Amino acid sequence: MPSRYTIHTKLALHRFEPITKSGIIAWEEGCLKCAICVKKRCVYNVYEKRGLDPRQMIDATDNQCMNCFRCIQGCPKELIHKSINPEYKAIGDSHWTPEIITSLWYQAETGKIPVSGAGYPGPFSGNGFDSMWTDMSEIVRPTRDGIHGREYISTAIDLGGTQGYLTFNKKADLMVNPPSLVEIPLPVILKVPTLGAIGKETLKGWAMATRRLGTLLALPQEMIEPPLWDFAECLIPLITVRGDREDGIPKEIRITEIPWAVEWQAMVRELKTSHPSLLISIRIPAAEGVEDKALSLVEGGASIIHLETLPNGRFFDNDGMTTKDGIRSVHLKLVDANLRDGVTLLASGGIAMAEHVAKSLICGADAVIADLPILIALECRICRRCDKGIPCPVEIGGASCTWVAARVVNLMGAWHNQILEVMGAMGIRDVRRLRGEVGRAMFFEDLERSTFGSMEDVGEGYDLE
């Protein structure tokens, strides 16, 4: 029995006041100065904690208010109101929604699973991963109690190609070189995002978090400067230029990644000359025909394929296609060709929540690569000011490496527990078994067609209500 994988989380407070969904507007004019003012009776003592944060000109009332509306409904002169905060609506974009970003902040701060009262408040379904539901076990299949620790649920996966069979000679000696594999305890690889006003401390903090989590951090090769070399065993250098390192790849590096190119096989050979056990992932952009490209890679001997979509989880050439569709088509193509088990499929682009990890795996990926979440963990608001050279409103570059590491470890700790929750509900104890297990998923298109497809006729002279 391997030792249990646990992520130790620890409160890592925000450095800036988080942006809240709605704000309190309290008019003073006309106030009766009631002896028992509704503000004094606030259940959460919000008004007592009131103060102005001069850095952001935010009233503390706004970020501590729990929206019970009792002061609004109680004020005899109706002087207190709430209003949606325009700044909240402006965070992020249509994929990285304010809800997702604020939830990631919470997880990075506390390391806890977001829990709330009352039922699901969101849309019935949506695009991409929002158009599928995971399944659960009931009566006829056993579930697994992972979250409370009574049963161990493994989230470890292997990176690298495997062989379908082994060959031995008559003396029972192994006749093939066993493939090199890298095991990571979490099906999530971190990646330095292309966005963000980050500094050396940020990179070091991410590397520290990666080591603590036991996973890997992908980053452009040129970003790997002396302090990071200490973390070489958990880095994935992204190589863009052929043969730019005369001394080859250091031995501590276990995995590297190259973008797809016509001469990819030559590149792989070159890299392996000086470092035979090096695993090489080949990155392919999600676009029309990506499944054929993936198949040709596997037929040509690739051991890791990384399917990449845009940061909003869409194909590069088609806004209607998402990471979910890309993973499914590549996975199924490889299954049809009987080649799926020989290769590791990684997916990136738009992975924003723990549920995206589980759903990516169900669709057929072995692991996902998360990039923007590790930046959002540091309070990033995806305002993209850094792209334009405007100073970062939350001064990410100025954060210490220990705080950065704690925030990312917390976020992944929360994700890990959420993955355990959905796996427990599905009755699956090993995340490797989740790969391609569409029997544990329900897809919107299928359910809609079978349920509502026939509800199309209204006849003549009707009223709809």
Place this chain on the structure above:
Amino acid sequence: MLGRDTILSSLDSFRFPEVVQEHSRFRNPIAKYRLNRNNNCIACGKCVEICPYGVHIMRRGQVFVENHYLCVGNDCTEPCVEACPEHALSMLKNPDFDSIGDLRWTPDLLASTWYMAEFAVSPPAGLEYKRGASGGGFDKLRLVFKSPKTIQKELQDKEVDVSVVLNRRNDNAHRVRIQVPFYGGGMSYGSVSITTMLSRIKAAAALGTFCCTGEGGYPDELKPYDDHVITQVATGLFGVREETIQRVKIVEFKYAQGAKPGLGGHLLGDKVTPGVARMREAVVGYPLFSPFPFHSVYSVEDHKKHVDWIKAINPKALVAVKVSTPTDVDMVAVGSYYAGAHIIHLDGSYGGTGAAPDIAKKNIAMPIEYAVPKVHRFLKEEGVRGRITVIASGGIRTPHDVAKVIALGADAVCTGTADLVALECIRCHNCESGRGCARGIATTDAELMDLIDLEWGAQRIVNMFLAWRRELIQILKKLGMKSLPELVGRTDCLVHLDHMKESV
């Protein structure tokens, strides 16, 4: 309170409770619109005179906007803003209104439910009270009413029967009929206050239906309503005693809950007060976990053993089985039938909870709109549909949702969140934090609990359900149907907007 025989007897002798208007507990009900009056007002009283909704009042020679929340905004046929000779009135949307609710329970749905809880009728205008804005499921389904010409004779309200029979096995168990097609879903003592619990159960008794205790024991305060209580046996077995099982007409096994399917329950330590701890035979201040699943049930055979156990303790009890909605929910339902259950209760994934991980609420198991037709079809093919009652829950917010889910194949529904909204729940999603619900509904904090008066609470819920009943009768009339069983599984009475073909 109704006697033991009353609920078993026919519809004719049952009398629905009187409507008593119950105003909001709070000074300022949350209004959709705001009317502002400027200094040009000459107190002529024109607005008071023309407003059909009682928004304006005249007091000591001065005119005031007393009831913003009754204003129907642009739906008004006699707008005071235009009628005012001095142009002293202006109307705008209240910013508070957009800060409440969400896509499933829109501000309009919350406000219209509050309206029903006050007046026992649907709001006259100004609020969308039939559906939410989730963009799918119920919110994209419409009831199709054929033109009145095709309906031969218009029915009278009193000719339409919305009662539902719960025992279809025709065995020795109670012949229970509920007078309205809904009963109250389980909310445990501890997750909600005793006042909330009693309000719901009192309302259920008055309406000739039931309310479930949830998993947290059967407080003595509920004893007068034994004939209207469903007691729950859930995975933690908290508060389950032979004596309580013998006391009731319906016993419910909770295998799973829609909001957190496949996951256990969790009552935070703060909510385990001395009273709760005594009821659950636990320690004050310590969190309580309900495991998942029943560790004595790993097959339908094990499940039958459970059902037999209840029947041995209380042979007259109806057995309800509450499950959530996995892919194979149809197998689970048919298995429950063969195990001897009278009621299969499907709790869809968008259902309510006192606390659940967000990832579970959104992603695990299927919405009730998919599960009900699947189960209905499967039970029909198996030839047993007529011998088991199918109850749907998990996202039933309006009488229109009730009609739609019955047309999809359910016999009746279970409600939960709607009851709490009648008690002025605002959907702030903080039921579980700190001292619990700041509005005194889902809390065991002595001071907060006091915010609700039992008589007020029970009447608000009664009012809301009387409005639902009235609306359901109108729907059946427009469909030309005299009773609910005629509507069960009639998907031809529904159209889905995404699939609708425009008729030529």
